[in-house]
Amino acid sequence: MHKRLSTKLLKALALFITGFLIAVSIAACSSPESSSTKKLAVTSAIASASSLPGVPNPGATLAQIIATGKLKVAVPDDFPPFGSVNTTMQLQGYDVDIAQEIAQGLKVKLELVPVVGNYRIPFLQTNRVDMVISSLGKNKERAKIIDFSAPYAPFFSGVYGEQSIKVSSLDDLKGRTVGVAQGSLEDLELSKIPPGTFPIKRFASNSLTASALVSGQVELIATGNVVAAKLMRDNPEKRIDNKFVMKNSPCHIGVRRGDTDLLEQVNAIVFDLKESGKLNELSQKWFGEPLTLLPV
Incomplete structure (x- = not known):
């Protein structure tokens, strides 16, 4: 008898609590402050998402590179002489050497990420790399979603x-x-x-x-x-x-839209490479001919 009563009481208590929570929920949803609360929640969610690994934060890439001491660059591994794999399974090519020069200019370590043409921009957009140096040509469609450096190679x-x-x-x-x-x-x-x-x-x-x-x-x-x-x-x-x-279509280095600080640093390094004759040296090394005139 007592056992049955206890069971009934527990069920009644559960129903009461459930009803109370529903009433509170309805009251909260109809509250004048609910709109602001929702906006705050959405804003907080967006802010949290932007800080998650793999979610690009436009404008912060250079600071992140300097803080970690590492530059991640997408380069080709199937497009000689811009990029290919040698007999020791190491990446080599014009773009690989350019990536090394950019890393040295930023005074950070270089991490090469091999990528085929179709995945260059997606790798950049999903934060898998900090920039793309992969015989990337500039056009209106691409310029809508990424930013381009000054040209560094003829093509x-x-x-x-x-x-x-x-x-x-x-x-x-x-x-x-x-x-x-x-x-x-x-x-x-x-x-x-x-x-x-x-x-x-x-x-x-x-x-x-x-x-x-x-x-x-x-x-x-x-x-x-x-x-x-x-x-x-x-x-x-x-x-x-x-x-x-x-x-x-000369080749450009690609960075995410909004990474203005990084783009300025890259352009300064490319300019120095051009003025010092290093680009011409690399052109002779990989293309077998002097560097042709690049547009400004």
Whole structure:
């Protein structure tokens, strides 16, 4: 009897507490202060989120680099001579050397993060790296989401294929199969052309795009001059040449929007490298030719 009574009392007490909490909740939601309370909660949540690891805090990157003593840079590992992996599995190339010069200029240690073209900007936006030095071309679409340094290397995009194929403009590509690295500057240019104008095959990297041309999967490729130069050196029997230039696009260092302090430091270092002749030295080392005139 006492046991049954205790059980009933406990149930009644639970119902009372539940009803009380609901009443308090309704009163709180209908309170005139609830709107301000909600705004405060949202503001606090945003502030907390901005301090979480992996969430970029625009404008604070330089301070973070100096505080940690480490600079994280995205560089290519499949795009010689800008970046590739050597026989000892170490990253090497023009962009790798530039990253080292930037780290030395900031007086911090360098952490290299290998990345393929399609992931360069996402790595920057998700705070996995502090900057991108990966043969990055500047265009209006990219300028909406990241900031660019002064140019540090010459680069142009063109269409390449065997000498027997006669094309000299985009109009001549009708009926031709063209290969391109997905997410590259050349891919963005080809994407402006109405779909169906000519077949486009997209590959995961520049090296796969080059291999597609050599193996006959595509008749032509749209790629950068340095990629094509290596392709022609490695496959002289294919007699590959440049058909026409699609876009002249020097390389820039990419930083997050709002990282003005970091961008100013990077531009100062690039200017010093140019004035000292170091950029020319690196151009001779990796491109086999003097540094051409870069736009200001």
